[in-house]
Amino acid sequence: MTLARLKSVAGVRIPDTALCIAAVDLLESSSPKFLCTHCLRTYIFGSLAVRSLGRPVADEEAAFCAALLHDLGLIPPYRRDSRFEIDGADAARDFCAKHQVSPERADLVWKAIALHTSPGISTRLADEIALVHLGAGLDFLGLGLDQVPPQVLDEILEKYLRMTFKSQFRDLLVEHCQHNPAAQVLTWTDDVARTAGCTLHGKTIPTASQIMSAAPFDE
Template sequence: MTLARIKSVAGVRIPDTALCEAAVDLLESSSPQFLCTHCLRTYIFGSLAVRSLGRSVKDEEAAFCAALLHDLGLIPPYRRDNRFEIDGADAARDFCTKHHVSPERADLVWRAIALHTSPGIPTRLAGEIALVHLGAGLDFLGLGLDQVPPKVLEEILETYPRMKFKSEFHNLLVEHCQHNPAAQILTWTDDVARTAGCTLHGRPIPTATQIMAAAPWDE
């Protein structure tokens, strides 16, 4: 399946610059198909969500690249020792540098990816950052799905099908947690790690409550 070169979906124009084409190529060459279609849905859903809030996206290239590359940190070639959002942001910034994107724009892509799972922060920042957060949240957790008209949703899913995304993505998260359990502490994926039975030094991933209780301070 080639993701390429659809001009628009649900009234959202798909950027077709050389940089955006390179982002599509990287996504397709590195990621399973269910993740590829998720990343494209993220851009479409995010664009619609930002528009519904009366916000604007000034840098479509940066927003598109951030949406398409926001889960690179879950893919084995890009896994390092950080939470996946940071590993993905670092990989996307390397991509931007390779393609001669200015440091300022590369940093925008980095922040959009690094913060995309941090509720309450991205929507207060640039539209490009809000887009990735809102789009990923809608496609992953269904946040705001009730605001998407049925015909619009049908068009998006026909163009970029889910391909058992819920279960496949969960499996990918579990793999990430097993690869690097320490990075999950005090993040939203610590619950995924504990549920999957991941351990750190032979013990379950600690909760925030447990860490606070064990802190070496008096009351």
């Protein structure tokens, strides 16, 4: 499978350096096809989003690698004991170290992945970090979709099919929550975990309000 071997999509150039090709190889060898196309769309949508904001991306390699590897933490070989964003960021840092990426650039990739579900934070940081957040948010939740011209959207979805992404991604999230329910507490996935019936120490995943009410401090 060579999903990313296109030279450009919707006016966005696909980086083809050795590092970027290695990121593609890792994504395609470890992830289901629906997740591969999601990660590629994340890069395209994110690139268009930061471009529309007048924010030039200085390190295309780092942005591309972060976009392609941002969901590694949901894949069984890379699941550890943290929330999936952190597990994925750690796996991407290992990838960077293997390919002799400098610690500073590897840290940029780590932050872009670790913070990609953090609204209000990612967009205030480096453009590479904002790219992954905006791209993933658009493809996953449709945030900013109304700003994408129909012909551009059609081209992206023609090149990188969705393949029932919404339902398959939800199943992957639920599987992650069931594997590690403790990591979901006080994160955005705690609602997914509760809806899926995940338990922690035999009890339903607590809400923030429940945790505050149970805190052992007086007013």
